[in-house]
Amino acid sequence: MDPAVTLFVSMFTTLLAIINPLEAVPVFLGLLEGKGDAERQRVARKACWNVVLLTFFFLIFGNVLLRLFDVPLSMVRVVGGVILMRLGFELFSPSPSGGMIPSGGSGDQHVSFIPLAMPIMFGPGAIATVIGLTSTIKSSGHLVLSFAAASAAVFAAIFVTYLSLVYAKAILSKIGPQGIDAASRIVGFFVSAMGVALIFHGTVEFLQSYGVLLGKPAGQ
Template sequence: MADATLFFSLFTTLLAIINPLEAIPVFLSLMDGKGDDERRATARKACINVLLLCLFFLVFGNVLLRLFGVPLSMVRVVGGVILMRIGFDLFSPSPNSMLSGGKGNGGDVSFIPLAMPIMFGPGVIATVIGLTSLVRKSDHLIVSFAVVVAAIAAAVLCTYVSLVYAKKILSKIGPQGVDAATRIVGFFVSAMGGGLIFHGTVEFLQSYGVLLGGPPAG
């Protein structure tokens, strides 16, 4: 049950932050004039890049936590602040957003700007490190990490499918539908960030015995 909860929480959070619906118009703009085969190849490469980046920070982030003894509570608080900012940006997008970048690249856009920063950014890093660092407390470390990897792969797969069928999805829901969905996602991402800040702050205070539930004095 705990593994299922971890999978669902990480999968839904990553999918919300990656936000394939927001990436769709950007992807179509970058791929304007390209054939279906090239669009699929670019979508595949971009999603593989996102998957590799997630796995890198999954391992490297947790190694840093162990090596430098960074408290999980602080990771949650900082990650929560980042998530809240991303959520507010999604809810009230500004003209100077990432949607305007990258078209003039003229080369391979599968890594920059499609994978980074459009789909993979600080919010994803904070989520991977903040949520999966809970695995350290698990009694089944290998199983829990396998669940986390599966959740990341599932979120990336959904993103890939969304990009492959980008034209059909955009034609069905339209630009206004994408905008509405993005704003709804932004609200929930902000709520997730607020939750991380709250729980991180409570855990930090408990660790110093300020609140009940912390370690005994002395």
């Protein structure tokens, strides 16, 4: 498969799993309870646009921040993997206290950024994943093509999320709270698996960079 297509599919599925629009649907409806369709569409559009801006900020400046604080990408992958694994476990078996996933509350005019855009749709797992994927773009032979594929994946994932929020009432009425719970648990399983994979690859890359394991470190 073409590397650009592989990058697109990988980033699209990963972002969609982490954002988990189905998990955001009941929270979105709870925050905007009593609001009209026009208001919900406006907030959904603004929230998704905020997620796009956050994603591109970390996609472009993530490595700059890492270099500034002298943090290797291998460590970001490990930490991101731990966060993803914890988030996945929480989706699979949610705790009564709520943990990393906030619950809905009373809405106000700022809910499009906090808590909708951050941390419900774009939390620690998404930040770590986006920064980790920048190494894939940098290590590719075609930087512009890879960045274009990553950008397309971001817009595709956010567009699916936007549609989920716009049709939140219809989705909730069709599959119900139990369906959303079941889907969230399935997503949680795969998010946990992605977290374990990030921890494994980050650890291998870290050991290779110090010569403990033979082989070329990933991203170089």
